[in-house]
Amino acid sequence: MKLFFLILLALQIIPTITESSENQHKSINTPSIVDTSFFASQGEIDKFISSNKILISKDLKKRNGALLLKNASNRIIELEEFTDEQGKDYVLNISNCNNITIKACRFYNADKIAVLISNSTNITIINSSIDGANTSKQGLGISVYKSHNVLIQGNYIINCSSGMYALESTGIHFIGNLVIDVKGPKPRGQMVQFNQVSGINNLIKDNIAINRKGTSDPEDVINIFKSHGEVDSPIIIEGNYIYGDLLYGSEDKSKSGSGIMLADGGGSHIVARNNVVHSAGQVGIGVVSGDNITIENNLIYSSKSNRSNVGLMVWSFYKIKPGSINVNNNISGWENSSGKQNSRWFGKAKQGHEYEFRSVVDRDNKWIKSQDLARDKRLAIKPLLQMSPVPGNVAWDLNSINSIFKNN
Template identity: 35%
Template sequence: MRVTSSSGSCITIPTGVTNVTIRDSEIGPCGQPGDTSAKGIDIQSGASNITVQRNYIHDMATALYAAGARHPIIFDRNRVTNIRGPFPRGQMVQFNGVKSGTSGSKVTCNVSDVQGATYSNVEDHINMYDSGGLSNDRTEIAYNRLRGGSPTSNSGTAIMVGDGASGGNAWVHHNTIVNVRNVGIGVAGGTNIDVESNRIYMDRAATYTNVGLYVWSQGGGSCSGHSVTGNRAWVNSSNGAQNPWWNGGNCGAVELVSNVWGDTSLSSSMFNEVPSQCQ
């Protein structure tokens, strides 16, 4: 199926609706450039048990936007391009106040790529604002391939977790991040977030670059219980120095194990490597 819209979102899952699957379809274009209401899939308050799988989503403000919904939301094996924004939209996946529910949400095996796109107003490819996972079944963000960003914004990331009053309970692992703008992975607060075995390559020759991975409570709220293990990063920042990792120092003890900072074996070509888990 192909779903398009001349205004507003292509697909809306209304308040309280449950048990929806959207699969094997083309979604987009959605609305007009500059229209922040024109999402690919708009999941509204209280909706839950939503699966979005193996779709091609393009030409929209944000591919999937979930505000006030409930876990689980499964976003798996989708390909996304021409993310138009503008800010505050501009994401492949944006959770906003997604809480409670019956099982953990997953963002897995997706491709979000700016290269060759007509529009590239990506703020964060994946953003979990104020959306803590379940304590017994954390939100999993894994095996995604994320490349590029906005040509102008210096505040974006590939993956942002932990920000907002209720952030946390996330497992971010085995993602491949290439030449995103500003930050690769940001842990901006919250509790119980593991960042494990991700690869980050960022070169100032391609875009504005800041830091590969950080842990820093930006809002000054609760921030503790985080681990950063087995990650590899090479980040030639825009100030001309390697800057693969930064600890803001306000999240308590951060477990650091087996990371390789300044890993010269990484390159932009790793974006083309499809994880076996996604084949």
């Protein structure tokens, strides 16, 4: 019985994710991707699986070449491989389910969506990999629709149109994932996008995004669109490392993309804090609408490229009555495409004076030369290279990950 609880704890790794506006961190910290101390050994996992029969392949029904899990509860899918061999809309469809966990699985070659989660609650995908490299359409990694309490943690997502897209859902947690080379094109091209996500406990935290020149087509790496948090539980974007190409920065990236874009199309109660944005797009962090939007304690940097524009942007873009914006304690060093320092821009409302923000607080920010900020150790990719493989986790393969950086 002791072993049972040991392994169960090791496999779950589902943290309590309760954020409030009072939980304000004062410094930028290296993100902890996966806490390996909570994992059992591969042998223990194999023994636990064989003795408790937690694999549920028999519950999966093949429909037109794709796999469907429908009206199921309290199931675990572990150490499975899924591939789209017939060009279907999805590889795995989780529909109207409750308490489903996917662990240490591999998903390949989704033409449209690798994992579709719809009308479901308490869904977890951890320590898995999604690779869209061998399909011409390179579909979406994870799509969440009208679902509640979804945890996506510790996954490796590469060569997908976007990492995760969440629509009309609540309680979405995207934590500690590594997302490389999103393919777009627009409107896709995000590591993660919230579209009409609302309510409490929505969190994007401790992720790493890298988009290399010639192999990616990112738009906004993190995009928060028409989404609303709560006064005591805002949408939190925290501790993320967002990179363009490690040598060429934002060169040849989208002319309209950014590292983090807030309140796109409207939104409220959103906080972006303690993030590092390194040459991820033409804009570092931007807010273009919304009310009660906070940007604080972020590190924003870019050297000159043919796409670099401005580090931190506050600009009312839509015909929507916006509210208050707080920009506090950020450090921005940004060189635009002309070689001029352009660390911030607070523009006049695009749609006319009546659509200006009600208030914009600009407090304790440092707008510095990009050359000075370039020496800041917090910009380094080293935290990623220090990660070690997790026992029993098929997602993290350091040899393949390190090969991405061998020439950088």
